[in-house]
Amino acid sequence: MPYHTYPxxxxxxxxxxxxxxxxxxxxxxxxxxxxxxxxxVDELNKTLAQxxxxxxxxxxxxxxxxSLPVKILNNAGGVYNHTLYFSGLSPAxxxxxxxxxxxxxxxxxxxxxFENFKEIFMSxxxxxxxxxxxxxxxxPQGQLKIANLKNQDTLLPMNYFPILYVDVWEHAYYLKYxxxxxxxxxxxxxxxxxxxxxxxxxxxx
Ligand code: MN3
Numbered sequence: 310m311p312y313h314t315y316p317x318x319x320x321x322x323x324x325x326x327x328x329x330x331x332x333x334x335x336x337x338x339x340x341x342x343x344x345x346x347x348x349x350v351d352e353l354n355k356t357l358a359q360x361x362x363x364x365x366x367x368x369x370x371x372x373x374x375x376s377l378p379v380k381i382l383n384n385a386g387g388v389y390n391h392t393l394y395f396s397g398l399s400p401a402x403x404x405x406x407x408x409x410x411x412x413x414x415x416x417x418x419x420x421x422x423f424e425n426f427k428e429i430f431m432s433x434x435x436x437x438x439x440x441x442x443x444x445x446x447x448x449p450q451g452q453l454k455i456a457n458l459k460n461q462d463t464l465l466p467m468n469y470f471p472i473l474y475v476d477v478w479e480h481a482y483y484l485k486y487x488x489x490x491x492x493x494x495x496x497x498x499x500x501x502x503x504x505x506x507x508x509x510x511x512x513x514x
Contacts, residue, residue, distance in 0.1 A: 315364040316354045319347050320392060328400040332496040334485045342395060345480050349387030349461075356380045372465040386461030390442055393474040396509045399502035408503040412472075419453040430455050430475075431494045437477040445473035471510045473501065 322342050327335035356378070357364055363371060363381065371377070371385050399405060408416055408423060420426035433455055434443035442458040447470040457477075458464070464471050475497060482493035 314367055315357045317350050317368070317388060319350045320395065322395065324398075324400055329398060329500045332401060332499045333398070333482075337482065337484045340484065341476075341480060346387075346391040346395070349384050349391060353381065353384035353388055356384060369465055372463050383461050386463050389463050389465075390458075390461055390474060390476070393471055393506075393509060394442075394476045397474060397502055397506040398500050399505060401499045403502075405502045405504050406499060412503060412507060415453050427498060430473075431491070433457055434475060434477050434494050435491060440478040443475045443477055444471060446471050473503075473506050 319342075322338065326338040326342075329338065360378070360381070363374075363377075366374070368385060368389050371381070372389060377385070407413075413423065416423055416426050420429060430443060430445065434457070437443060437457050440460055441462075443455065444458060444464065445453065445455050446464050447453055449468055449470075453472075454469075475494070477490070477494075482490060486493045
């Protein structure tokens with residue numbers, strides 16, 4: 310998913326809205342992709358229309374600027390984060406839901422096992438207060454780390470390399486799971502696509 314410049318387009322969902330059932334329901338996918346994600350794209354375009362100087366920058370370039378109007382920062386972050394989230398999901402039932410090769414080796418080296426990594430990741434995601442994201446990323450030195458991001462903050466100012474983004478905003482799960490964020494977090498492993506996550510992470514820089 311190479312990044313273009315202004316005007317941005319909503320990337321189409323790469324599968325049917327009900328394809329992630331029962332883990333993520335069709336109604337949530339409709340609202341999340343066609344309303345929430347689309348609003349970030351529309352608002353970013355509307356705001357950038359007033360800033361010709363910023364229109365030639367790609368999304369990562371834009372988000373790496375030292376000072377941005379807050380409306381651009383929030384909406385550009387929303388587009389960037391949701392692009393990573395949606396492109397890292399795929400229907401249940403393939404080998405892609407388990408990391409393999411170099412990624413598995415790195416996860417085991419850093420967190421002892423994939424199971425242990427999932428526990429640590431979910432425990433951090435449970436702690437997100439308000440709206441935000443839990444993310445797995447590589448530092449420029451090649452270390453694998455997990456962190457929480459607030460609202461639509463991104464990893465770009467730190468020059469970190471994104472791998473796995475899990476949306477912990479209530480809109481990502483509330484229609485189906487209501488207040489049970491933990492169940493959403495337990496179920497999402499059934500639909501994460503690790504090869505796709507790595508590929509997107511590489512192309513998004
Ligand atoms: Mn979201």
